[in-house]
Structures are given as structure tokens and as C-alpha cells.
Amino acid sequence: MTDSVAAAMDQWSRQRPDIDFWPIGVVGRLMRLSRMWDKEIKDFLAEHGLEPGEFDVLSTLRRSGAPYELSAGTFLKTSLVTTGAITLRVDRMHDKGLVTRTRDENDRRSVKIRLTDHGLEVIDRVLPLHIANEARLLEALPPEVNDQLAVTLSALLESYGDTAAQ
CATH class of the missing domain: 1.10.287 (Helix Hairpins)
Known part of the structure; x- marks a missing residue:
């Protein structure tokens, strides 16, 4: 075949x-x-009642550490999506009770996006299941091949300038 x-x-x-x-x-x-x-x-x-973009927002905020909030500007830099897309996504997530939006106390022009308790519960519940699902997608390959594939793909991404935001 x-x-x-x-x-x-x-x-x-x-x-x-x-x-x-x-x-x-x-x-x-x-x-x-x-x-x-x-x-x-x-x-x-x-x-699990989520769209991929919502999961991206929840996971980005969760991995930022307590208090699980980022300024909209910082979030835009880490997510590589447009301002309009983030605004619409955050609006929908706010309506679902997953995030809040607050004005930055130091800069009233800036907005911070923060996980709600419900958003934290959702990401902490779904994340391990998501990782297990991704492992399932790769189960046809032995671990050492997956490790080498990760290194190879990382080198390719880096060659295109896709590196961690500093």
C-alpha cells in the first residue's frame, strides 16, 4: 500500500x-x-465545547502563570493573530465566562485579558486530554522517531524565523 x-x-x-x-x-x-x-x-x-482559537487563548493565558493574564498587546505578539480576530474571540469567550477583560491600572489605554476561575477549570481539565489526543495522533511512530521529528521540524521552523518572542 x-x-x-x-x-x-x-x-x-x-x-x-x-x-x-x-x-x-x-x-x-x-x-x-x-x-x-x-x-x-x-x-x-x-x-469539550471549545473552538481551536478559544483553546489557544486559554492555553496561552494558563502557561503565562498566575494571575493568568496578559495585556492585549503581549497576547497579540504571542498568538500571531490580528487585533480584530482577538477582539472577536475574547468577546465570545467573555460571554462564555472563560475570560475577563480589564483596563490596565498603569495604562488606561491598555486592556488585560485574564482567565476566570471557570476558564482555569476548563483549561486544566481539557489540557491533559488534549495532550493525550495529540499523542494518539503520533502513536504510529516510535518515541525516538517522534523525538527526531520534533528536532527536525524545529530546525525548519527556526530557518523561517519562527522563534520564541523575546
């Missing part, structure tokens, strides 16, 4: 033997896995 990317590469090599299609073997597979995993993760989070 061969995967669909290998089949596409085989078709291309018959049609255009003058081109080496090796990049499709990596990029095509990563893109297909990304789409599959996006759906798997979206479905998993939906079972």
Missing part, C-alpha cells in the same frame, strides 16, 4: 520525468497531515 502523496509523485514522475519531485514527498505529506490533524483537533475540542 502507498500513501496518496506517493501516488501523486509517481503520476508526476511519469508525466514530467525531467523534474525531481522529492519536495512533494515532504511538503505534501506535512500539508495533508496538517489538514487531517486540524480536523481531528477541532472535533476533539468541539466535544
Whole structure:
């Protein structure tokens, strides 16, 4: 049995033997896995009443440490989404009782986003299940291969400037 990317590469090599299609073997597979995993993760989070963007907000605030709040500006830098997207997402999450928005005492123009007790309970309950779900997505590979894959993908991300915000 061969995967669909290998089949596409085989078709291309018959049609255009003058081109080496090796990049499709990596990029095509990563893109297909990304789409599959996006759906798997979206479905998993939906079972817990969350959208992926909401989970991202909850996890970003939770890993920031107590008091589990960030200024909107800091949050934007760590999440890489637009101001409008964050505003809409935070509005919906506020309505669900997951976060609050407060004015910064030191700078009234700045807003802070903070986990509510309910938001903290939700992320602390769902996070271990989410990690187990992600482990399930990788269970076809032995641990040492997953470790090497993580190192390899990290090097690729770093080559594109995707490094931790300082």
C-alpha cells in the first residue's frame, strides 16, 4: 500500500520525468497531515465545547502563570493573530465566562485579558486530554522517531524565523 502523496509523485514522475519531485514527498505529506490533524483537533475540542482559537487563548493565558493574564498587546505578539480576530474571540469567550477583560491600572489605554476561575477549570481539565489526543495522533511512530521529528521540524521552523518572542 502507498500513501496518496506517493501516488501523486509517481503520476508526476511519469508525466514530467525531467523534474525531481522529492519536495512533494515532504511538503505534501506535512500539508495533508496538517489538514487531517486540524480536523481531528477541532472535533476533539468541539466535544469539550471549545473552538481551536478559544483553546489557544486559554492555553496561552494558563502557561503565562498566575494571575493568568496578559495585556492585549503581549497576547497579540504571542498568538500571531490580528487585533480584530482577538477582539472577536475574547468577546465570545467573555460571554462564555472563560475570560475577563480589564483596563490596565498603569495604562488606561491598555486592556488585560485574564482567565476566570471557570476558564482555569476548563483549561486544566481539557489540557491533559488534549495532550493525550495529540499523542494518539503520533502513536504510529516510535518515541525516538517522534523525538527526531520534533528536532527536525524545529530546525525548519527556526530557518523561517519562527522563534520564541523575546
